[in-house]
Amino acid sequence: MTERLDAGELARRLAENAEAVCRHYLSAGRRSGNYWLVGDVRNTPGRSLYVRLQGSSDGRGAAGRWTDAATGEFGDLLDIIRENLGLVDFKDVADEARAFLALPRSDPQPFAQEVGAERARRLAPARSVHAARRLWGMSGPIAGTPAEIYLHRRDLTHLAGLSALRFHPSCYYRPEDGSPTETWPALIAAVTDLDGNLTGAHRTWLAADGRGKAPVDVPRRAMGDLLGHAVRFGVASDVLGTGEGIETVLSIRQVLPDLPLAACLSSAHLAAMAFPPLLRRLYVLRDTDPAGDHAVATLDTRAQEAGLELIVLSSRFGDFNDDLRYLGCGALRAILHSQLAPSDVARFLESAGV
Numbered sequence: 001m002t003e004r005l006d007a008g009e010l011a012r013r014l015a016e017n018a019e020a021v022c023r024h025y026l027s028a029g030r031r032s033g034n035y036w037l038v039g040d041v042r043n044t045p046g047r048s049l050y051v052r053l054q055g056s057s058d059g060r061g062a063a064g065r066w067t068d069a070a071t072g073e074f075g076d077l078l079d080i081i082r083e084n085l086g087l088v089d090f091k092d093v094a095d096e097a098r099a100f101l102a103l104p105r106s107d108p109q110p111f112a113q114e115v116g117a118e119r120a121r122r123l124a125p126a127r128s129v130h131a132a133r134r135l136w137g138m139s140g141p142i143a144g145t146p147a148e149i150y151l152h153r154r155d156l157t158h159l160a161g162l163s164a165l166r167f168h169p170s171c172y173y174r175p176e177d178g179s180p181t182e183t184w185p186a187l188i189a190a191v192t193d194l195d196g197n198l199t200g201a202h203r204t205w206l207a208a209d210g211r212g213k214a215p216v217d218v219p220r221r222a223m224g225d226l227l228g229h230a231v232r233f234g235v236a237s238d239v240l241g242t243g244e245g246i247e248t249v250l251s252i253r254q255v256l257p258d259l260p261l262a263a264c265l266s267s268a269h270l271a272a273m274a275f276p277p278l279l280r281r282l283y284v285l286r287d288t289d290p291a292g293d294h295a296v297a298t299l300d301t302r303a304q305e306a307g308l309e310l311i312v313l314s315s316r317f318g319d320f321n322d323d324l325r326y327l328g329c330g331a332l333r334a335i336l337h338s339q340l341a342p343s344d345v346a347r348f349l350e351s352a353g354v
Helices: 007-016 018-025 077-085 090-100 109-122 124-138 146-153 246-255 267-271 290-306 320-327 329-337 342-349
Strands: 030-032 035-038 049-052 066-068 165-173 182-192 198-205 220-224 231-233 239-243 261-263 281-286 309-314
Touching: 007 018, 007 077, 007 090, 018 035, 018 049, 018 077, 066 077, 077 090, 124 165, 124 182, 124 198, 124 220, 146 165, 146 182, 165 198, 182 231, 231 246, 239 246, 239 342, 246 261, 246 281, 246 320, 246 329, 267 290, 281 290, 290 309, 320 329, 329 342
Parallel strands: 239 261, 239 281, 281 309
Antiparallel strands: 030 035, 035 049, 049 066, 165 182, 182 198, 198 220, 231 261
């Protein structure tokens, strides 16, 4: 009997053999930890495209999912086959996948429907970039707002010149369970590329008085084209500090106000961050969890290949905002003093006069 599989099942079976698929179709790349790294879907040498080799069965963390940090493209292993071989007809992609998996050919119609849905989902990033720019345009300065109160309560008081942060008094929040849309005050952060172009926005919904986050299930969300980009504080030249969270990065800015910093918003985006062209030394603010460790390992590999020096900065508690709030600026300065390169101690720490 001929085995009939739709596109979802084909993609799942390919994902179960993700490394073998990559070695066959993306032979110019190589494995790095839990990812296969290559230049692009056409098998160009490089490291901007990341294929997850292990993970959950579906969702963002699924095995076989890939993203190209240089272009923002993403997809699954069926897309790799299509783009790699230059195939147009969905039936040809399905037949190629079946041949690789040693499966018989079947009716391609379910596959065509699935790919059509996937292509529709691909339009979402462009729409969300547009929405992010609209949200940013409708937001204003944070001075005197609940956003300023919120940051002050996190001991983040050096807020002058933070052009990457704005405030929206009634930002829409859509619960994931389909409940009615709500509005809450929100701290809005601009996600930009290396040229300063806004590619996305990050929202932190706040309580009306700013004394904490809003009482919603997911008080932080990002939208737009995020991979490789970041919320930036200062313009990077030869030295840059980077981490996942905005509050973690701003904590470092409290004692190193002249150090350019970038918040990548997640461990996956941190691992895929784009390096500024003049960069020579990268400080990574490590989150003490497995995802943070993996991000550091991936960045270290990429930094070595790019000829960059990578230095990991470790907090005393869970993150640097915990260190700042529980220990104070003086202790945080001491923690960083022992971890910075000697030339950067004089350049960024001793000259700060904080």
